[in-house]
Amino acid sequence: MKPHPTDDLVRTIAHVRDDSLAGFEDRSAARELLADVTALDVTRNKPRVRRRPVIRAAVACGVAATVAAGAIVLTRGGSGPAGPSTIQASEVAQVTSLVAAAARKQPDLHPRDDQFIHVKSVEVTVGADVFDKNGHYTHEKLPRTNRELWLSVDGHRTGLLRESPCPPGRSCDDPLRAYHQAGAPAPGSTAALRSLPTDPAELLKAIDTMDSGAPRPELRWKRIQGLIMEQYLPPKLRAAIFEVLGDLPGAAIDRTATDAVGRAGIAISVPDGIGGHHQMIFDRRTYQYLGTRSIAGPPAGGKLVSPYPGATPYRLPKVGFRPAAGTVTYAAALLSVDVADHPPAH
Template identity: 35%
Template sequence: MDDLTAVREMEADVAPLTDAARTAARARLRRAIVREGRSGALSRRIVLRVAVAGTAAAAVAGGVVVANRGGSETADTPRLTTLSAAQLLRRAADRTRADGAGIPIPRDDQYLYTRTYITRTYVKGGKRRTWTDESWMSVDGSKPSRRQEYGKVHHDPPLGEHEVMWPPTEYAKLAKWPTDPEKLLKTLNLGGGRPGKMAFGQACLLMQGPRVMPPGLQAATFEALARIPGIRIDRRAVDALGRQGVAVSYPEMDFSFIFDPKTYVYLGLRVKGSTGYPVDGKLKHRDWYHEMRAREELGVVDRIGQRP
């Protein structure tokens, strides 16, 4: 009997596992591997069971590796479990809901603090630059804010005295955004057209700026992206801090979201860009670069200069 037949017979009378059950199963397997992997005694039945828990999808095209077994391997043993880009985004949504539970809802008189680490590597010559940007954004926009972009400090006047940013940075405005993925997708798509490039680009801008998301908005953003046809995966991504990750992108877009391939934690953005200058009314590109942005910290504080 081959392994796939054994898997089908084992689970023939069992209801399909939920995502949470699959995640728990993988955690149990990793603990079993630590206990038994050194002696090579990891049972074949346990390995077959995790193949079911991971939906036995080792050959799914365009997937991301999320689990593997340790110890000795044989040719007929399932080795990898994979996720599609949409599945990865949904699990990232679940993770961000859990991680965001401890972030307090800010008062209007407080500030949203973010610290972002940025690395930029130029294609020609390989020159590398780094920045650590810190920003204190007034929650309701009634106070001046201090914002850093590539090391340069900007002192923004209160809301109403300067150009309004899009997507907004004011917490009260973001709190009005829908957390239903379908409705949020329409918002990101600026109200019309087929979901795709526009929505993906707006989601990147939303995640790029110095802002703290209201409860459920970041998770809904990932779930909205999961509904966009054509999203794809790069399994060889590295974030600005050198952490291995997996990137989710859209064709012909210069932005990618990077996630931890094991925990699904959001690590940051990958960007391709260039410096430019106008010539005859057109923007000429030069000095192409690859940029990584990693979120290091975010929180709520009472004044500019204070850190969580």
Template identity: 30%
Template sequence: MTMNETERSPQGFEEQLLRDLTTHVARRAEMASAARPAGRRTRFVHGWRLAGAFGLAVALTAGGLAVQTMRLGNRPPPTASASEIFHLAADAARQQPELTARPDQYVFTESLATIREMPDSGPYQTVRNQLWQSAGGVAYTQGRYRPEADPNGWSELRVFRIDDPVDPEKELDAFQPPAYHGDLPTDPDELLRYLREHPVDLHLPEGADEEAVYGDESMAYTTARSMLRGYVPPRALAALFELLAREPGAVVISGDVVDAAGRHGVAIRMPGVIGGNEDFLFDRDTHVFLGTRGSVVRNGKESLYDAVALLRIAIVDRPGQLP
């Protein structure tokens, strides 16, 4: 099994979130339909797992969203290389205020994104997502979500557990890793050594060649990208972006892009994805990290699968608490 294949390894937490989200949206749609005259009802089906570094939420209005998120703006294409943009993102990261957290606290994130029922077909769903991830990895992640068009449509706050890769219906008795990465080295070379010694758990399926996967040279970059799902302090985040600037194969997508929240940015396409693409989005002017978007390629045609925009991140004391 190659590192490219790990990009599609099962992530039970994300799959469960999407299943719950779909059920929640469908239930509310059925309730609304029952109050209207008989007619065609909207049907939501279970989709694929969420993808990308922030694959934790889904957003964008059905229909015109794909055009909005994938379109090119009127600004000229960026002239900087992927490496140069990552270095600019590192400079921007150093300017951010630092958040501190105790192991018993939670990293709160709110995001918007886009998800399609199937990778290359079906309507898009629009959802706002809030997550509370254990800062110290000592408790389960909790979250809630709602259709963006329904301000009162929040789901119940619920606990998310990791599924067994072999038996998706079986939940593993294990917490998610810490979401607060306060112990990361702030020097890129030291960070690279640290990431090689502490790879992210990919929850590989039974029979996978773990030695080949975790021993691959690109594994450190996979671990680095995964950390963007939690909170990385400014100096360590700068080192992380400087490290990603070294990753071979990253390229800039020409033209102005718009993220799921309507913010203009520049996209860097990351290597190592089979059957599609993963892009990192940065603010066009400030180079602050905005989020990710994922696409699939079928018969030579690329179509947007998901786009996740990070709106805010904070440290709170308990699940359900808002900053």
């Protein structure tokens, strides 16, 4: 084969020692290169791996010069009950950067205040602790649920939550009450959320005090998940949310994540405070958001735990069902988000 002037550079990249793509997140070849690199199972002591077709494409698009500026060696750990693949913080930053760049590129829906955000999703929960009227405990397995939401953009109109399959004798159409105070949009509505800052540090402060006024960092994950899964945020704000996620203490990468409908992806994973972890899952090629899931850690009943790094520890009670470590206790998949003029009649 005829030598090429960039062959030495290509070999360096293929050894997975250089993966800095800063400034090229919006180029398809750069995204494909990072996806290819993060899928490799490599360490310093393993044979060097060459994937010339993808690398050559990156060079052709002018990415190689920037890639060569990095100096990162990735180390992959197990992805079983103990948690996600262990990875250097540098890769978390790389994936977060690509995820945020993909979010910024999405077109803004520009919903009007008199319209509705229409969200379709799927939700799977491993089960729930149930106590009957006599106080007897059982563990109830829950089926896969299809969810469809119509959220009033300003919160001043009655919305709708529709779930299926619907148990016999029960309505699965739940009206979402309108906010009747005149003037400003309803708290937590799409219109109100537009005012959130896009600077990640300021946004984290806003998330910590959302709905309470006082800082509640133990609720970060729940609030972030709610903003991403069943709400609409403008592209720049959505990108900032993902940047916040990647900066949370203990953030790691799981390359083997799967959402509630079986779509495989790469996940940003954060500790849940009791030995397990929460994940947001993204497409491996496009870095578009797919869904979320929670994974149980080792049994923690009776142990001192912290809801988030730096919090005051508390002792977890030994009650209820505790799934085995590594069990996916909750999973959700976002199918579509669009704008509607009104919810359906119910």
